[in-house]
């Protein structure tokens with residue numbers, strides 16, 4: 458048993474360390490969780506670049522403090538600052554990016570980027586998709602809508618990113634209860650904790666090359682302990 462564990466860990470270490478680009482628009486707590494997990498060796502990868510549409514957001518400030526390059530995308534309206542779609546693809550290729558993880562990024566990822574990084578872009582959304590997703594469903598609005606609906610369960614979804622908001626195939630989900638006296642703020646805090654756990658687990662799976670794409674396009678996770686088991 459111990460030998461198998463050591464054998465599995467050696468196999469991970471022998472894999473090339475993957476390069477990750479994280480996209481944020483706000484505080485960046487998911488980004489920080491993933492970054493810290495790379496430093497601890499939980500995720501066999503490195504955050505090579507941060508992309509944001511808000512140069513002064515918390516995620517961008519934290520990235521600069523850690524010495525991580527920050528890229529502005531898309532260009533701000535009436536400003537020369539920021540990259541075009543074509544330039545963004547070129548820059549991400551120059552960084553040899555393997556995976557793009559959206560974490561609170563609030564702009565539509567253009568088709569050009571989706572095509573340039575096939576089966577390599579993922580997003581986290583706070584609800585159990587396909588419920589409570591799509592255009593207009595971001596941040597506190599999602600939590601408020603869930604409470605008003607009377608739903609008893611809630612939880613993050615990590616999904617493949619396609620050309621539209623929140624319609625990509627689902628890779629992983631977590632579940633938290635919605636309490637009778639929940640406010641949007643208490644629910645947000647509860648689901649965010651679950652998000653941090655789930656996104657670190659998924660980032661580790663991606664960097665260990667344990668994703669298998671089913672014939673119908675659904676991405677499955679191959680178990681680390683039993684290679685014949687998928688979830």
Ligand SMILES: Nc1nc2c(c(=O)[nH]1)N[C@@H](CN(C=O)c1ccc(C(=O)N[C@@H](CCC(=O)O)C(=O)O)cc1)CN2
Nearest residue numbers: 562563564565566582591592593595619620621622623
């Ligand atoms: N091609 C894709 N791009 C993005 C996806 C995706 O699934 N496919 N996910 C979003 C993240 N997201 C939900 O998880 C999401 C983010 C933002 C919106 C939205 O309605 N945005 C507003 C603009 C908000 C702003 O500029 O402050 C809008 O488009 O009107 C919906 C869902 C990231 N990109």
Ligand SMILES: NCC(=O)N[C@@H]1O[C@H](COP(=O)([O-])[O-])[C@@H](O)[C@H]1O
Nearest residue numbers: 483484485486487561582583595596
């Ligand atoms: N539809 C997209 C959406 O609502 N994403 C949500 O934005 C928050 C970002 O928090 P963070 O910046 O602290 O990681 C997270 O709760 C994430 O699920």
